[in-house]
Amino acid sequence: MAKQEKSLHMTVLMTPDMGNFSGNVHGGSILKLLDQVAYACAARYCRHYVVTLSIDHVMFNKPIKVGELVSFRANINYVGTSSMEVGVKVIAEDLETNTKRHTNSCYITMICVDKDHRPTKAPELEIETEFERQLFEAAKMRRELRQEMARRNAEITAGIADYNTDVNT
Numbered sequence: 422m423a424k425q426e427k428s429l430h431m432t433v434l435m436t437p438d439m440g441n442f443s444g445n446v447h448g449g450s451i452l453k454l455l456d457q458v459a460y461a462c463a464a465r466y467c468r469h470y471v472v473t474l475s476i477d478h479v480m481f482n483k484p485i486k487v488g489e490l491v492s493f494r495a496n497i498n499y500v501g502t503s504s505m506e507v508g509v510k511v512i513a514e515d516l517e518t519n520t521k522r523h524t525n526s527c528y529i530t531m532i533c534v535d536k537d538h539r540p541t542k543a544p545e546l547e548i549e550t551e552f553e554r555q556l557f558e559a560a561k562m563r564r565e566l567r568q569e570m571a572r573r574n575a576e577i578t579a580g581i582a583d584y585n586t587d588v589n590t
């Protein structure tokens with residue numbers, strides 16, 4: 422049986438169109454690339470069309486500068502029925518000083534969908550190493566946290582009149 426393709430690395434040069442006025446890269450430019458790499462990783466893993474369900478909170482603890490080379494290391498950490506957690510580690514490389522920094526990591530949930538965009542089964546994840554098992558267990562706990570967060574958010578907003586129906590709020 423063919424080995425599953427669980428990881429995907431994408432490297433992108435940070436060009437001036439991705440930057441803000443101070444020469445750092447826009448957070449939005451990084452978010453777009455995170456979504457793209459998660460899409461490519463999940464679609465290749467499934468050999469199927471996938472859509473983004475959620476991107477967990479992203480912290481920009483360290484800025485990335487225009488001119489740096491940024492690597493996005495994506496991995497399928499967890500597969501449920503239709504959902505997959507893609508973990509993405511972001512590494513920025515200063516080409517002149519030859520230094521690398523881990524700037525942030527984030528978790529993106531992708532859903533395998535059929536031609537009518539309804540969730541459909543993704544291939545079961547074959548866990549081959551102890552590290553992969555640890556990634557799987559941690560991702561499973563994050564999935565429970567997301568579900569809990571969705572429940573809590575629904576409770577929080579439930580009492581606010583028109584919050585869920587009025588498009589102007």
Ligand SMILES: CC(C)(COP(=O)(O)OP(=O)(O)OC[C@H]1O[C@@H](n2cnc3c(N)ncnc32)[C@H](O)[C@@H]1OP(=O)(O)O)[C@@H](O)C(=O)NCCC(=O)NCCS
Nearest residue numbers: 472473474501502503504532534538539540564567568571
């Ligand atoms: C993604 C989408 C197809 C899911 O549809 P849905 O009716 O919510 O599907 P389900 O309720 O069957 O959930 C699908 C999976 O997501 C998981 N899920 C849904 N909400 C979740 C939450 N808050 N936390 C964690 N997992 C969640 C479910 O557990 C399920 O996983 P599983 O199949 O592995 O068990 C639908 O929400 C959609 O089309 N969203 C828009 C996607 C898109 O366009 N993205 C780009 C934005 S511009």
